[in-house]
Amino acid sequence: MKLLLITLIAFINVVALAAPPARTPELKVTNRQFEDGSGSSKQVDAEKKQAIESFITPTGRLQYRIIYQLDQRLQPVSGVYYNAAGRVFQKSAYRLDGSDRIIQEVIYDATDKLVCTKNYIYGV
Numbered sequence: 001m002k003l004l005l006i007t008l009i010a011f012i013n014v015v016a017l018a019a020p021p022a023r024t025p026e027l028k029v030t031n032r033q034f035e036d037g038s039g040s041s042k043q044v045d046a047e048k049k050q051a052i053e054s055f056i057t058p059t060g061r062l063q064y065r066i067i068y069q070l071d072q073r074l075q076p077v078s079g080v081y082y083n084a085a086g087r088v089f090q091k092s093a094y095r096l097d098g099s100d101r102i103i104q105e106v107i108y109d110a111t112d113k114l115v116c117t118k119n120y121i122y123g124v
Helices: 002-018
Strands: 027-033 039-045 050-056 062-070 076-083 088-096 102-108 114-119
Antiparallel strands (some): 027 039, 062 076
């Protein structure tokens, strides 16, 4: 009986040493607080090339959420906007300049119908 117990313990130790450590995804989290008491929290998952930004009302309730698809430099390529109930209400595609600033946003509704195009101009 002792030999079986010692063998079992040795086997568990060998398996534990041979198993690679569990890899947790590397998330970068940015929290912002706005003057009106509302805020946002953005989680960037570099491995998935995805970011999730949640916007919170001043009373602490979820207002809406954006799931961004990111490029190799972790800059936004597109975003899908979800209301508090989890329904898509907007989709956006982004164009960036050489400084990784959004210079154009093409906005679609939930059915992929073009709504508008926003062009952003930055001062020099």
